[in-house]
Structure formats: structure tokens, C-alpha cells
Amino acid sequence: xxxxxxxxxxxxxxxxxxxxxxxxxxxxxxxxxxxxxxxxxxxxxxxxxxxxxxxxxxxxxxxxxxxxxxxxxxxxxxxxxxxxxxxxxxxxxxxxxxxxxxxxxxxxxxxxxxxxxxxxxxxxxxxxxxxxxxxxxxxxxxxxxxxxxxxxxxxxxxxxxxxxxxxxxxxxxxxxxxxxxxxxxxxxxxxxxxxxxxxxxxxxxxxxxxxxxxxxxxxxxxxxxxxxxxxxxxxxxxxxxxxxxxxxxxxxxxxxxxxxxxxxxxxxxxxxxxxxxxxxxxxxxxxxxxxxxxxxxxxxxxxxxxxxxxxxxxxxxxxxxxxxxxxxxxxxxxxxxxxxxxxxxxxxxxxxxxxxxxxxxxxxxxxxxxxxxxxxxxxxxxxxxxxx
Numbered sequence: 001x002x003x004x005x006x007x008x009x010x011x012x013x014x015x016x017x018x019x020x021x022x023x024x025x026x027x028x029x030x031x032x033x034x035x036x037x038x039x040x041x042x043x044x045x046x047x048x049x050x051x052x053x054x055x056x057x058x059x060x061x062x063x064x065x066x067x068x069x070x071x072x073x074x075x076x077x078x079x080x081x082x083x084x085x086x087x088x089x090x091x092x093x094x095x096x097x098x099x100x101x102x103x104x105x106x107x108x109x110x111x112x113x114x115x116x117x118x119x120x121x122x123x124x125x126x127x128x129x130x131x132x133x134x135x136x137x138x139x140x141x142x143x144x145x146x147x148x149x150x151x152x153x154x155x156x157x158x159x160x161x162x163x164x165x166x167x168x169x170x171x172x173x174x175x176x177x178x179x180x181x182x183x184x185x186x187x188x189x190x191x192x193x194x195x196x197x198x199x200x201x202x203x204x205x206x207x208x209x210x211x212x213x214x215x216x217x218x219x220x221x222x223x224x225x226x227x228x229x230x231x232x233x234x235x236x237x238x239x240x241x242x243x244x245x246x247x248x249x250x251x252x253x254x255x256x257x258x259x260x261x262x263x264x265x266x267x268x269x270x271x272x273x274x275x276x277x278x279x280x281x282x283x284x285x286x287x288x289x290x291x292x293x294x295x296x297x298x299x300x301x302x303x304x305x306x307x308x309x310x311x312x313x314x315x316x317x318x319x320x321x322x323x324x325x326x327x328x329x330x331x332x333x334x335x336x337x338x339x340x341x342x343x344x345x346x347x348x349x350x351x352x353x354x355x356x357x358x359x360x361x362x363x364x365x366x367x368x369x370x371x372x373x374x375x376x377x378x379x380x381x382x383x384x385x386x387x388x
Contacts, residue, residue, distance in 0.1 A: 006036040009374055010101035012092065014043030014071075014112035015251070019058055020285035021182045022107055022130070025367040026063060032371050038099050040092065042069030043084075043112050044252040057284055067095040071112065076257035078222065081111055088115040096123050102379060103128050106151070107181075109136075109144035117150040124381040128153040128374065130181065133161025137324030139222045153377055155370055157307075157361050158327055169385040174377070178370055179363025186289045186308045187362070195291035198246055202280035204267075205244065209294045213244040214346070218300035220255025221322050227255040230337045231262035234299065234319060235272065237342035244276040246291065297349045299342070305332065310358040315349035317342060329358035 009029055013019045019026075030037045045054045046068070059065060069091045073083045088111075096104070096119060104120040106113050107130040120127045129151035135141055148154065148165055156162045157180040165175045195209040207213050218234055220227040231250075238245055250259040266272050267279055283291065289308065292298065297315040298305045301322035309316045310329035318334050319342060333349060335341045363369075 008036045008101045009103050010038040011105045012040040012116050028367045028371050038066045040067040040095050042071045078254040081254045085111040085115040088112045089119050092116050093119050109140040114143045117147045121150045126379045127151040130155045133164040135325040137321035171386050179366040180361035182307045183311045183362045184366040189286050189289040193290035195294050197287035204278035205276050207278050212296040215295045215298045216247045217302035219250045220253050220259050222254045228258035228262045231259045233337050233339050235266050236339045239272050239274045240343050242274050246278050249281045307361050313355040313357050317345040331355040
């Protein structure tokens with residue numbers, strides 16, 4: 001008797017977080033009988049500043065890398081971002097034709113993922129989307145909703161997002177609230193990991209993670225024009241506090257060069273009076289969570305402040321519009337781009353200290369729930385609008 005062919009699940013990794021926050025899920029797919037994991041690796045993961053750690057880490061973890069795509073037009077502008085999406089569509093078309101996956105599993109809301117979802121839909125592949133239905137304050141929200149409309153199966157992180165996806169005309173029977181893979185990963189990082197790995201990368205002062213320190217993660221907002229100025233405002237607030245601080249370089253969205261320039265100018269021209277700062281390009285997943293867990297506060301506009309920090313109880317000062325309207329816990333203080341307001345909010349969070357753990361994004365066995373659905377769900381390509 002002929003054995004049933006394995007169901008091929010293709011997961012495109014186009015940025016650091018696609019690997020970092022989905023690693024447990026990818027490992028479970030790889031180990032599950034009846035499923036065959038296919039990985040396509042491209043995007044910013046392969047840029048020199050990230051690829052020297054992330055691609056080797058993916059391979060050393062035992063994951064099969066089926067396709068490597070050099071699909072990034074660097075430049076940090078809106079034009080380069082749009083062209084990268086177009087190049088991604090061309091490159092990933094060849095990969096899907098070669099690999100012939102049964103399901104294309106897409107995470108998040110980046111521009112490369114929109115191109116990937118479009119190609120998969122045109123090739124009549126079943127598209128499964130992780131983290132649809134969230135609302136934010138940038139172009140990411142439009143991209144996320146567009147991917148939702150191109151997708152057939154939806155893995156959302158909370159009930160508000162599930163309601164929105166159903167409201168968009170998606171089949172309620174195929175919208176699953178499974179919780180956040182980000183939180184599942186954070187919950188499983190070894191508590192003995194002290195985050196000292198941060199001192200093995202980057203430049204600047206050595207950070208003692210057993211004593212109070214801050215983390216700064218501020219990415220460009222693609223719909224705004226003052227990214228450099230906004231980063232300078234944050235750095236001035238950090239300077240006034242004179243605390244040990246880890247400053248991360250921005251992601252590769254449009255505006256990244258402006259944010260990076262603000263950091264470089266402050267660092268290299270000696271504008272910062274605070275000499276207790278370490279500047280870091282990136283950390284591998286476990287090291288980042290370990291560092292975040294020990295930090296006194298996270299400052300900036302990263303989703304890590306909204307999701308992982310809610311579960312870990314880390315105080316957060318969320319700056320600007322990038323995370324507007326996203327479901328958040330009581331650990332977040334929202335402020336505008338204003339040095340004094342940012343400084344005051346940080347001081348308030350330092351006085352408060354750690355918050356109780358929040359489960360707003362957490363559900364047990366998130367990866368297992370997704371894998372069980374991927375194994376059994378009926379595959380289809382023709383979508384219909386479902387009236388509420």
C-alpha cells in the first residue's frame with residue numbers, strides 16, 4: 001500500500017523576526033510525521049550586518065534551507081522598499097515553482113511577505129497567515145490586511161484580531177486564535193540565561209546585566225518624514241538619564257538610514273555625555289529575550305515592547321505612532337516625540353519597576369495548535385467573501 005505523501009509547508013524567512021519568533025514552530029513542523037518543512041531564506045537576513053549570524057544560526061539549528069534569495073535592493077528608502085517587493089515577487093515565483101509547496105505559511109506584515117502572498121495566491125497555493133488582524137500606526141497595517149485577503153487560513157494572536165479578520169469577510173471556521181508565537185518563544189528561554197552575550201557584539205561600554213540598565217529599540221516609521229529627528233529626541237532623553245543602556249540599530253524599513261545616522265552622529269561626534277551606552281546591531285533570539293527580561297525598561301517603538309514585554313512584565317515607554325492601537329498590557333506608557341516627556345516617562349517606569357505578567361497574547365501550546373491545523377485543514381485556493 002502506497003504511503004500518503006507528506007504535506008509540504010513552505011515558510012519564507014525574509015527578516016530576523018521571521019526566524020527568531022517562529023523557531024519553535026519550525027522545529028515542530030520539521031519533526032511532525034506527515035509534514036515536510038521547506039525554508040526560503042532571503043531579505044534582510046542575508047545583509048552583511050545580519051546574515052553573518054542569522055543564516056549560520058538557521059543552518060546550525062538543523063533547519064533545511066531549500067532556497068536562498070538575494071532579493072534586497074538596499075538603500076533604506078521608499079523606492080528601494082517598493083523595488084525589493086517587486087524583486088521578491090520575481091524570485092519567489094521561481095522558488096514556489098521549484099518547491100511546489102502545499103501550504104505557504106507567512107508571518108507578519110513586511111513588504112516582502114505581501115509580495116510572497118501575492119505570488120502564492122496567483123499560483124493557486126493555500127496561504128496560511130500568522131498575526132493577521134492586528135492594528136498599528138504605519139503602512140504595515142495596510143500590508144497586513146492585504147495579506148489577510150490573500151490568505152486562506154488565519155492564525156491570529158487575540159480575540160480582537162480574530163473579530164477583525166472575520167469582519168473582513170474571511171471564513172470564521174478558518175480563523176484560529178492560537179496566541180502569539182513570540183510569547184511562546186519568550187516563555188521557553190532558559191531563565192539562567194543572563195543576557196551577557198550582549199557584550200560579545202557591538203561597541204561601547206560593557207553592560208552588567210545584573211544591575212539596572214535600559215534598552216532602546218526605535219525603528220523608522222515609513223509614513224513619517226522625521227525619523228532622524230525623532231531618534232535624536234530619544235537619544236537626548238537617554239543622555240539625561242545617564243544610565244547603562246543598550247541601543248539597537250534600526251530594522252531595514254524605509255527611513256532606516258536616517259535613524260542610523262542619528263545614532264552614528266551622536267556616537268561618533270561625542271554628543272552623548274552618557275558614556276555608559278553599548279551600540280548593538282542585533283542579537284540572536286535567546287540572547288535578546290534574556291537581555292529584555294533583565295532590563296529595567298524598554299524604550300522606543302518595537303513590537304517587543306507590546307508583546308514580549310507584556311508577558312515578561314518589563315516596563316515600556318512606547319514612542320510615537322508605530323504601535324498605535326495595538327492591543328497592549330498595563331506595562332506600557334505611550335508618549336509623543338518629546339525629550340522631556342520621554343525622560344519623565346522613563347523615570348516613572350523606573351520608579352514602578354517590574355509589572356505583573358500579562359497573558360493578553362499568551363495561549364499554551366501555540367505551535368502545537370498551528371501544526372495540528374496544518375496537518376488536517378482542507379487545502380483550497382478559490383476564496384469567497386463571507387458575510388457577517
